[in-house]
Amino acid sequence: MPSEILVKILSYLDAVTLVCIGCVSRRFYHLADDNLIWVRKYAAAFRSKRSRWKATSVEETATSLSLLSVWDKEDGYWKKEYITKQISSVKAALTNSLSPVKRRTSLPSKTKESLRISGLGWTIILREASGKEHIMQHSNLSVNDNSVTVFWHDKNWPHVDTLSTLDLYGATPIFMEQYKGPNTSCPRWLSLIEKYDLSNLRKSAMIGCDRHVRVFCVNPGLLVGLWQENGGLAFVMANIHSHGLFERSIMGSDTIPYTLPPDTTFVDNYPDSMTFYGDKGFQLHIDIHGSKTYFLCSTFHNLFCRRAGINNGYVKFLMINLKNNREHLPLVGKVGLEWRTDCLNGRIESCIVVDMTLLDEDKKPIWYVSSPVCLRSACLPDFPQPAYSFEYMDSVGGVCADLGWFENTDEYFIVRLDIYLSVAKLQQWFGRQ
Numbered sequence: 119m120p121s122e123i124l125v126k127i128l129s130y131l132d133a134v135t136l137v138c139i140g141c142v143s144r145r146f147y148h149l150a151d152d153n154l155i156w157v158r159k160y161a162a163a164f165r166s167k168r169s170r171w172k173a174t175s176v177e178e179t180a181t182s183l184s185l186l187s188v189w190d191k192e193d194g195y196w197k198k199e200y201i202t203k204q205i206s207s208v209k210a211a212l213t214n215s216l217s218p219v220k221r222r223t224s225l226p227s228k229t230k231e232s233l234r235i236s237g238l239g240w241t242i243i244l245r246e247a248s249g250k251e252h253i254m255q256h257s258n259l260s261v262n263d264n265s266v267t268v269f270w271h272d273k274n275w276p277h278v279d280t281l282s283t284l285d286l287y288g289a290t291p292i293f294m295e296q297y298k299g300p301n302t303s304c305p306r307w308l309s310l311i312e313k314y315d316l317s318n319l320r321k322s323a324m325i326g327c328d329r330h331v332r333v334f335c336v337n338p339g340l341l342v343g344l345w346q347e348n349g350g351l352a353f354v355m356a357n358i359h360s361h362g363l364f365e366r367s368i369m370g371s372d373t374i375p376y377t378l379p380p381d382t383t384f385v386d387n388y389p390d391s392m393t394f395y396g397d398k399g400f401q402l403h404i405d406i407h408g409s410k411t412y413f414l415c416s417t418f419h420n421l422f423c424r425r426a427g428i429n430n431g432y433v434k435f436l437m438i439n440l441k442n443n444r445e446h447l448p449l450v451g452k453v454g455l456e457w458r459t460d461c462l463n464g465r466i467e468s469c470i471v472v473d474m475t476l477l478d479e480d481k482k483p484i485w486y487v488s489s490p491v492c493l494r495s496a497c498l499p500d501f502p503q504p505a506y507s508f509e510y511m512d513s514v515g516g517v518c519a520d521l522g523w524f525e526n527t528d529e530y531f532i533v534r535l536d537i538y539l540s541v542a543k544l545q546q547w548f549g550r551q
Contacts, residue, residue, distance in 0.1 A: 121149060129155045133200065134293050137305045148193060156196035164203055204292050205307065212236050212364055222417065223264060223403050224481040225360045230261050237291040238367055240268045241308065242354060246280045247317075255289065258458075260410045264473040265488035266363060267409045268356045271459040275351035278344060284314040286340070286356055288367025309370035311358070314340055325492035326455065326469035330462055333455070333469060338512070339489045343457060353459050355409065357471055357488040380546075399479035402437065402537060404517075406449060407471050408456045413449040414532070421537075432516070433544060437535035440498065440520065449521070449530040455490065468493045472510060474517060476539065484547055485515040485539060496520055501533065515539045 128136060128150055140150035215232040219225060226232065240259070244252040252275075260267040288309040314336050322334045322342075331343040331352045339359075343352040358366075362378045370376035400421040406414040418437050427434040438445045455469035469490055476485040489510050496507040504523040510516055520534040545551055 121145075124149050125152050125155065128152070129158070133159055134304060137292075151194035151197055153191055153193065153196045156194075156200050160196055160200045160203070163200070201292055208236055208290060208292075209368065212368065216364060223475055224477060224483065225264055225475065226364070229266070229360060229363070232364060233261070236364075236368070237304075238364070239289045239306075240311075240356065240358075240367070241287045241289040241306075242270055242356075243285045243287065244276060244281055244316075245283045245285070246276060247282045248280070250276075252276050262360075262405065262407060262412075262473065263415065264360050264403065264405055264475055264486075265471075266358050266360065267471065268358065269353060269409075269458065270355075271353040273460055278316070278319060278342075278349065278351050281316045281319070284316050284336075284340070284354070286311045286314070287372070288370070290368055308372040309366065309368050310372060310375045311366050311370070312338065312340075312375065316342070319344075323492070325490060326466040328464050328466050330464050331457065331466075333457075333466060333490075335490055335492075337489070338487070341455075341490050353457055355457070355490075357473075357490065359473065359475075359486045359488040361475065361483045361486045400435075400484075401477045401481070402435070403473075403475045403477070404535075405473040407473070408454050408465070409471060410456055411451055413451050413453055413470070413530075414447060416447060428541065431541050432538040433541060435537040435539070437537055438519075438532055440501070440534040446522075446531045446533050448527075449532065453493075453530055470508070472508070472517065474515075474537075476515065476537070478547070485543065487512065487515070493521065498522070498533070505533075506530075511538070513540065514543050 124146075128139065129152075131139065136150050136155070140147045212232055212235065215228055215235055216226045218227045220227045232238070240256045242254050242256075244254070246252075254270050254272060256268045257271050258269050260269075288311060289306040290309070292305045292307055316336070319334055319336070319342060322336055324332055325335045325341075326333050327346070330346055332346060333341050333343045335341055339357040341355040341357075343355070344350065345352045365378060366376050368376075399419070402418040402421060404414070404416055404418075405412065421435045421437075423433050423435055427436070438447065452465075453470060454465040454467040455471065456465050457463060469492055471488065471490050473488045474486065475483055478484050487510065491508040491510050493506045493508050496505045498505045498520055501522060503525070506521045506523070507519060508521075509518045516538040518534075518536045518538075519532055521530045522533045523530055
């Protein structure tokens, strides 16, 4: 069929179909890049406010534009302009929806609405040592108070022993106004969030198991489940904290992750003699859940630390004292991590997810994390009940907690909770030694 006839046919397609048909062959790729087609779509979608007051048809606007700028531009120019403008529109819409924040945590309060508006999803790319790639969009997700838990499961996973890396991306539809759900054919742009090394997965820390799966933790915040029967991949689960969630999922490129701008507190208003170790109203928000079910949501105010609590480069904040029964907090419900695949589901009793947000006196997040942790047996002095502990530590901060099991109420209680923040982070935050 002559190219002129094909271009005429393609001109009746919407932008999503036009982009997709460009993947059919090299000839269709060049035909679908036709500037006259895309300048008309650009004129229809992004007419200036002034022109909307006039009774000018889209065809007339496109014709005037085409006479001026179509023939002197390289093929695909107006397609790039159209897509760039669409991406800018998505980012502007998201910026408006993210403006309201929760008073308690200063985190976005309309995460679900923003996800619905943008059509944002998450994609993983599994790479084999041979270079072969497997691209998978998320199967389902759970929006928590301070994080998002994303799941992937499939019947045709590559074998885990062949995998070398896993890359986690935010995937946003380019044409937001035509987004109608998780349509796999909808063109999306990718924003790299994190790269994970899977070459030595079996040597990673196993943090739990049940009769069907074993789960391994790959920091930060990634869980990989392997079948007990054959050692193959069962599911992948990622925990992403809400602070900077949309920026990291949208603003990066497919090769370079977006870095949140450094946020520091100005100390000009404070006397030089004051030493800051959280004594000016630091707050901690901690949520403990099993990916969907919440066991604890709590806030601690006015954190402080004595000089004796500063050791090995970390400041220690004592949240819950083992010897003070009034401070002990219960975990509500049956504790464990819930997992699901296409054919099976279960709960791993020794694994939970902890979301933590540490705020300064201006309610700016100093440290934040969402990560699975493992409950391990512990021995507590002068504590007759069965005890367990969990811990998490990175270069910025960490948490150590002890849990007691009370058979008379059939529930766990947090009987000790310590939070750690690096001295280097505090010095960087306040801009002083």
